[in-house]
Amino acid sequence: MRKKKWKDKDKAEFLKRLGTLLAQGYPLAEGIELLTVYKPQHVKDALRSIVLKLRSGTTLHQALEAEKFPQDVLLYLYFAEQNGDTSTGLVESGELFSKRVDMIKKITGLLRYPVILLWVVSMLTLVMVNYLFPHFQNIFSVMAMEPPLITKLFLSFIDFVPFIFWGGSAFVTLFLCYYFFIFRKYSPHEKVRILQKIPGVSTFTESLITYYFSSQLSSLLKGGISILHALSIFEGQNYIRFFKDEAKSVKEQLQEGYSLDGVIAQRSYYQADMSLIIKQGQSRGRLASELRHYSDMLFSSIEENVKKTVMTIQPICFLLIGSVVLLMFLSILLPIFGLINTMG
Structure with a gap:
């Protein structure tokens, strides 16, 4: 082995x-x-x-x-x-x-530094809360002084962190239970309908489904086979069940006399312009090449949107972590300056 x-x-x-x-x-x-x-x-x-x-x-x-x-x-x-x-x-x-491998590598690289910074900040906060702030509180208590407002805010934030942690843990646990015991039992089309209800995820899901269907259909039609034969080949694969079920359903509607562009237009999990591309491709007798160009543009769009999303997440993470670091150091420095002024 x-x-x-x-x-x-x-x-x-x-x-x-x-x-x-x-x-x-x-x-x-x-x-x-x-x-x-x-x-x-x-x-x-x-x-x-x-x-x-x-x-x-x-x-x-x-x-x-x-x-x-x-x-x-x-x-x-x-x-x-x-x-x-x-x-x-x-x-x-x-x-x-x-x-895809390169994309995952880039995403991992972009998110690595925020995760490392978050870990360092967490360790610093733990040390400060357990060792430094108790001494500050004792000193201010002995001297009958109130700590600065920003120090109070930071301490209040720290007190609230356990609630955030346990709330987040409970949410993750519920999500995993829902996924393993409920979501996984749904049919592929039911799963897609649920994903379509999630803002942000819905657009990505529709783009991905449209890309795979258009690219693979174009590669089959390029060989000169009919649309019905291509859908039969789709139906015969066992790797992605959604497309297996989808091909069977679309083929049945075509056999009933519906047009391919009309069938696609009725389905919400495809991009709205796909039916127009199919209609134009069939009228020009170039359906395979039209779908190929369309799928290439979709892939470029998906790739660009993923990059933009990751590039947006990274600065937001840095901003949040930076704000916590600034608040943390101000909550240390201001009490020290206050004590120095008092002793002076």
């Missing part, structure tokens, strides 16, 4: 390199074997396991599923294999995976 983990960054690079080798004419198993050169032992073991599965008749996306590749990447590869364009699917899924 392999102890070391195959890193996500290396998995993404593997997909891109394998796709390039397939485009150059290498057979799938030979391409994977070629990529084992200069790899760490745990990665070599993983790649050899994939090759063995492929030679026993397992499909590529199923072999990669055993190596814990993300569900959306496996879905991408499933569609690429169905479309007969595995090399392009590998490269595109690898690029998508790589962008």
Whole structure:
């Protein structure tokens, strides 16, 4: 059993390199074997396991599923294999995976410093409350003086912190109980409807659903198959159940005589302009390319919005932590100056 983990960054690079080798004419198993050169032992073991599965008749996306590749990447590869364009699917899924890894790394980096600062401030506050402020209170009590207003405010804030902590802990506990015992039992569409009711999350959810549906549908239609056949392929995958159920529902409505743009327009979890893109693409006979351009723009928009959100959160965290630090030091310095003036 392999102890070391195959890193996500290396998995993404593997997909891109394998796709390039397939485009150059290498057979799938030979391409994977070629990529084992200069790899760490745990990665070599993983790649050899994939090759063995492929030679026993397992499909590529199923072999990669055993190596814990993300569900959306496996879905991408499933569609690429169905479309007969595995090399392009590998490269595109690898690029998508790589962008997500880079995005998570940037988000982690941006949030690391506020978390470290929060920990340092918490330790300083703990020391001050337990050791420094009791001495101040004794001194002011002996000298029959009132501590400065800002010191009183800080002490009141400290007294209120346990309520914030326990209130936050109770909220997190209730949220986890709701998620594990109630939310997870809902159907995918019910989960999406709940997410749509949360401000901020609703827009991101709709953009993500629209992106995945439009990008994968465009890749299938690019191969020349019909919309109904493409939806049947959607329905046949088992990686993301929402799209499985969605494809079945949309296909049933199309078979009843409804148009694709009309069906999409009735569904609230897609971006409003998607139905217009579909209508224009069908009228021009370029539905696959129109959806591809549309999904590329959606991905860029999602990426930009995530960056903006993180870049907004970081200065807010710094501002809050800075305000606490300023209040903390003023609550120390002002009593000291007051005592110095009294003794002078």
